[in-house]
């Protein structure tokens with residue numbers, strides 16, 4: 516994959532936290548908050564979540580608690596630190612600040628916050644004698660190329676200088692691939708599970724990449740839809756990912772797994788139907804073809820998040836095989852449920868947040884593109 520293409524793919528998959536500076540070094544604060552965990556009950560697991568307070572972490576924490584496991588958290592105390600006042604939270608920075616974890620023992624570690632290989636190596640090394648199982652949340656960005664069908668054995672991205680720690684649109688994927696490698700080296704591959712999600716969506720998503728579509732639909736009027744209704748699109752509902760991660764923990768599963776809805780099961784037309792069904796908005800879709808999008812500089816980048824033009828050389832980003840995870844029990848809910856719950860969550864947000872979509876086409880730009888499209892048609 517050429518450099519420009521990789522940058523664009525990473526740009527579209529990279530979560531908001533890194534871009535928002537979530538990895539800036541902070542001083543470690545070796546403090547311990549919260550109550551002592553319950554003694555272990557029969558069959559229940561002691562789970563340590565590295566990064567349990569962002570977008571996907573809280574869903575995992577709640578699912579694990581719902582199933583009767585005990586959960587402890589490790590993070591810097593910057594993100595949603597009020598979320599779980601009753602859980603033990605070890606406060607520290609992955610950047611040389613793991614000391615607060617020195618005395619603990621866990622059955623499973625869920626690593627949600629690994630972007631830098633050195634951080635993952637340090638935690639996997641330190642926890643190798645303190646935990647039995649390490650689950651690393653990676654990304655499909657870890658793959659080298661999206662120009663042909665992908666499964667877990669497809670080649671991974673590489674980076675020339677493996678000491679690079681700056682997470683950018685370009686380095687995110689190769690660094691994730693290196694993080695996976697470091698986890699296996701330090702913890703032992705037979706005790707490590709690697710999950711590679713595609714676009715994670717649903718309630719709480721701070722990127723608005725999927726959310727843009729139902730929220731924009733709710734606004735009504737003429738709405739630009741890119742490509743064709745047949746264009747494939749692939750997502751994973753954060754709650755399905757949380758269920759699967761908990762299954763992986765309970766069953767002590769190891770190996771690599773793409774966590775995606777089945778390839779070919781969802782299209783842009785399906786997304787449109789979901790958006791219309793859950794918003795009941797008076798919205799007129801205007802499908803605009805790929806050629807027009809290209810000519811107007813709208814076929815790449817983040818103006819149409821999660822849409823991947825089938826004509827582009829990273830078309831298979833929307834058709835990743837999830838068969839291996841399904842064979843281990845991954846189930847995915849109807850996409851309409853994701854749309855419905857995303858809108859319900861959106862409506863609970865304060866206006867300063869809900870008035871400011873973080874992804875998708877800006878209204879003025881949409882108007883301009885629609886006008887250009889119409890003048891070309893007439």
Ligand SMILES: NC(=O)c1ccc[n+]([C@@H]2O[C@H](COP(=O)([O-])OP(=O)(O)OC[C@H]3O[C@@H](n4cnc5c(N)ncnc54)[C@H](OP(=O)(O)O)[C@@H]3O)[C@@H](O)[C@H]2O)c1
Pocket residue numbers: 528530531532533537538565566567568569570571572589590591592593594595607608609610626627628629630652653654655711712713714715716722
């Ligand atoms: N969102 C997607 O579509 C997507 C797709 C594929 C893969 N992923 C992967 O999913 C994982 C989680 O994504 P997310 O969106 O839930 O992340 P997020 O919202 O940014 O949450 C990050 C969590 O990690 C903690 N954290 C961050 N930096 C830390 C540090 N240096 N030391 C200690 N704790 C730290 C944060 O708490 P503090 O700020 O308090 O430290 C927070 O609890 C990531 O590994 C990402 O690569 C996401």
